Amino acid sequence: MTEKKKILRALAGETLDTPPIWMMRQAGRYLPEYKATRAQAGDFLSLCYNSELAAEVTLQPIRRYGFDAAILFADILLLPQALGAELWFVTGEGPRLSTIENQEDFDKLKSAAEIDEVLNPVYETVRILSRELPSETTLIGFAGMPWTVATYMVAGRGTPDQGPAHALKDSNPALFDQIIDLLIEGTIEYLSKQIEAGAEVVKLFDSWAGSLKGDDFDRYALEPAKKIIAALKARHPDTPIIAFPRGAGERYVGFAEATGADCVALDDGVSAEWAAENVQKGVCVQGNLKSSHMVTGGDDLVRETRKIVDALSNGPHIFNLGHGITPDADPENVQLMIDTVRGK
Numbered sequence: 502m503t504e505k506k507k508i509l510r511a512l513a514g515e516t517l518d519t520p521p522i523w524m525m526r527q528a529g530r531y532l533p534e535y536k537a538t539r540a541q542a543g544d545f546l547s548l549c550y551n552s553e554l555a556a557e558v559t560l561q562p563i564r565r566y567g568f569d570a571a572i573l574f575a576d577i578l579l580l581p582q583a584l585g586a587e588l589w590f591v592t593g594e595g596p597r598l599s600t601i602e603n604q605e606d607f608d609k610l611k612s613a614a615e616i617d618e619v620l621n622p623v624y625e626t627v628r629i630l631s632r633e634l635p636s637e638t639t640l641i642g643f644a645g646m647p648w649t650v651a652t653y654m655v656a657g658r659g660t661p662d663q664g665p666a667h668a669l670k671d672s673n674p675a676l677f678d679q680i681i682d683l684l685i686e687g688t689i690e691y692l693s694k695q696i697e698a699g700a701e702v703v704k705l706f707d708s709w710a711g712s713l714k715g716d717d718f719d720r721y722a723l724e725p726a727k728k729i730i731a732a733l734k735a736r737h738p739d740t741p742i743i744a745f746p747r748g749a750g751e752r753y754v755g756f757a758e759a760t761g762a763d764c765v766a767l768d769d770g771v772s773a774e775w776a777a778e779n780v781q782k783g784v785c786v787q788g789n790l791k792s793s794h795m796v797t798g799g800d801d802l803v804r805e806t807r808k809i810v811d812a813l814s815n816g817p818h819i820f821n822l823g824h825g826i827t828p829d830a831d832p833e834n835v836q837l838m839i840d841t842v843r844g845k
């Protein structure tokens with residue numbers, strides 16, 4: 502029998518001597534080989550839909566660093582595109598989408614049953630990866646969470662405070678709920694297909710959960726997570742799920758228990774000591790080094806990395822950053838972080 506992969510052991514609740522490690526946005530612009538393949542593809546979206554090249558950029562950080570997990574190369578905004586939203590990326594600025602301002606805009610969208618036509622190349626990327634990844638590397642699929650994806654669909658772009666989505670949910674909750682419900686259904690379909698294609702773990706990115714306060718957090722972050730996880734567990738009971746309600750703060754406490762997630766990913770707004778005390782109770786946590794250390798490196802990186810490893814060493818832990826690595830990061834600092842975690 503082959504030995505169970507380290508990430509899967511941590512997700513099953515095992516405390517390992519050395520935490521397994523991967524990194525958000527590990528395939529990205531800080532790597533020269535990524536930039537070369539992206540240029541070959543033409544642009545970011547063409548890269549996402551070119552299964553061979555998307556698999557290639559997914560494999561690049563595995564070859565360079567030997568991370569314990571590979572994350573499918575795609576984007577959370579492919580689902581709205583598959584639902585009929587227009588999507589394009591402005592170089593140096595970020596995503597742009599057609600907006601949803603009223604019922605008429607919403608009614609133009611497709612149903613969750615129709616997404617595969619656009620998303621089939623993503624499932625093909627997963628199939629290629631499950632053949633080509635080293636046997637010790639875990640393949641992680643992912644999707645954006647309804648609230649976060651809705652913030653882009655409503656505003657048509659990234660916004661500093663998610664203002665347009667807050668305004669729509671407050672002024673027209675009936676319409677906003679239809680968007681959320683469609684995204685819940687679409688996300689369940691999308692992740693089920695990724696799992697059927699070979700994803701061994703899935704991660705739910707709720708990057709803007711932190712702007713939801715009080716009851717809104719329950720209604721738009723916790724409840725959708727609960728529904729998506731329940732549906733996925735019914736279809737794929739053995740596939741672990743990582744939830745990332747970024748910026749949840751105090752609401753990290755009990756989030757895994759309330760939603761059925763196997764692991765919560767921590768951003769760098771909470772300390773590892775606090776998380777060990779309040780979140781890691783029998784539940785795997787992932788995180789949470791500040792990504793700026795990948796730019797600045799040095800003794801600070803080593804000290805902060807050790808601090809996190811130590812603080813979370815009494816329970817299941819997957820080492821990661823608190824958010825994605827940035828394009829200005831130095832690839833050598835990534836190696837230093839890995840060597841520090843692995844005690845080299």
Ligand code: CP3
Pocket residue numbers: 524525526527528529530539545572573574575576577578594595596643645659706708825
């Ligand atoms: O982590 C990985 O290596 C896997 C691939 C991945 C990407 N995006 C590739 C990407 C994942 C998991 C995502 C998730 C994603 N996409 C999120 C949630 C996580 C987070 O960062 O909070 C969000 C909010 C998006 C939407 C998105 N995609 C934005 C706002 C941007 C522009 C910002 C930027 O960094 O340019 C993207 C583009 C994007 N997605 C890039 C990559 C590698 C950069 C595109 C490029 O090559 O120019």
